[in-house]
Amino acid sequence: MAPLTSRRLALSIVLLLAAFALSVAVCASLGSSRYTLFDLVRRSADEETARAMILRVRLPRILMAALAGAALGAAGAVFQAVLRNPLADPYILGVSGGAALGAFAVTALGLPALAPVLPVRETAAFLGAIATVAILFLLSSARGRIVSYPMLLIGVIMNTVYLSLILLIETVVEFSRLHGVRLWMIGTIPIEEYGLILWLSVVLVAGIVGLALYGRDLNLLSAGEEAARSLGVTVERTRVVTVVLASLVTAAVVSVVGPIGFVGLIVPHAARLLFGPDHRLLVPASAVTGAIFLMLADTAARTVMAPTEIPVGVVTALCGGPFFLWLYRRRAGGGYFE
């Protein structure tokens, strides 16, 4: 892979955006009803139905999937670099689980009634995500350095605890208020208002651009913590800023779509193969690749067994689980863990 130049950066971004637009068009043309994008321009008797189906039903869901995939892909790339663990991902680390618990707990308490004043669900999700990362950092540092191996174990434990807490709350609180919780827990893409989609896009684009701007620091961190320091990185600041931003984008989407697994694991590895390891390109590339991956996964989820829908989290877990095992075997053998 040639080193990153402004030309290669620009070309790659254009290529990614073209692939993204193509994927949106393909996904918008697939569904249990047989309307395609062409029905939007062709004059026909059921033009109105086609328009409603594509613009009111499919497109918001596709865009929501794209946003979730973008956030999880970028967050995965960042967590892998900053925690120095190629098996890291917001789901495996428990960051998504923490966000889910936060969002779920306030929903169960009926707090979203305060929503006009404060984005309660999102804030609670963010606090859950940040608390998880703080615990990860605390428990996996030894002699002031981050040790990557115990991190996955800690993530597993945290996920189990979060799931138990969610199930406990669900048992205690009357069920009617929590309709759809089980589906949400494995990750499903809802059809949202364009207003929410717009609001989320602004938050996510800002967050992902912010993360990409720390790309060079993330590169240097992959040479080792002391090496990064000796090359002029203010490690603590880079860590705090990137972890907070990655948790923010994760929490923003988890509060809407639930904890979708493995996107943040698969996507950065695929993006690294295609675009190289330089985080200035890898972070935006993981975002767009993640958007495309989750759009396609969700389209598969709603079409494969149509009219029955599979939760998209099932699709990503079925792809991601085996991928994780394969990667673990390859990487553990390659001496990734100190």
Add this chain to the structure above:
Amino acid sequence: MSDAILAARGLLFSHPGATAPLFQGLSLAVTRGQFTGIIGPNGSGKTTLLMLLSGVVAPQAGEVCLDGRPVRSIHPRERARLVAVVFQESRMLFDFTVLEIALMGRAPHLRPFSLERPQDFAAARAALREMDLADREGKRLQELSSGERQRALIARALAQEPRIVLMDEPTAFLDLKHRLQIYEILKRLNREKGLTVVTTSHDLNLAARYGSRLLLLHHGRLAADGPPDAVLTPRLLREVYETEVLIERDPVTGAPFVVPIAPL
């Protein structure tokens, strides 16, 4: 400006969780333009001393001054333009190429959030040529031999265009040829460009051959400090390394040559 480019005064340092401090009031100075070797047995504090001198690690008390300024008060980016460190640990988390690794050395010269400029590519490639890696620039670190890998990391340090290079066991896992090669390159940069070089080493004879001054560490204290002839004496080495040695002459350079006889 004084002769000391790096001066450590009253360093106190203990590793987290350690019962006794490693350094207790350690003071020393590194002379500008000198090739200094830090020697001492395992656990004597060589690596830690290097980290403290580089400013990467902070002492609990005392300070290291770089050209008279406390090194920890210099902004990390500016510090990285003055001091480069070559660590023993050479693994990269991801598959960066040799050129990308050399370009990392340009980071302290770049404005935040920017890409490398043509002059950065030129500096990185010059460093790779210096390390005889020009034809390897597209290889990933994992594809290189351990000697080439070590040279790639030294190239990254040279690309920083520092005034001081601190190296932790630069030749630890290298064979005879590559050991000599790396020390020859360092010696040349030291002579031709006035680069101040500090290396830790377990190989006393290499240290004696290339270093114009040796610091002998023993349990975190400076047991000796001076030219190789003054430091490599049977009495000092017996005390510090707990080994009976003979001191001969290196037939090529005339430097002292340590022949170990038996551990005590």
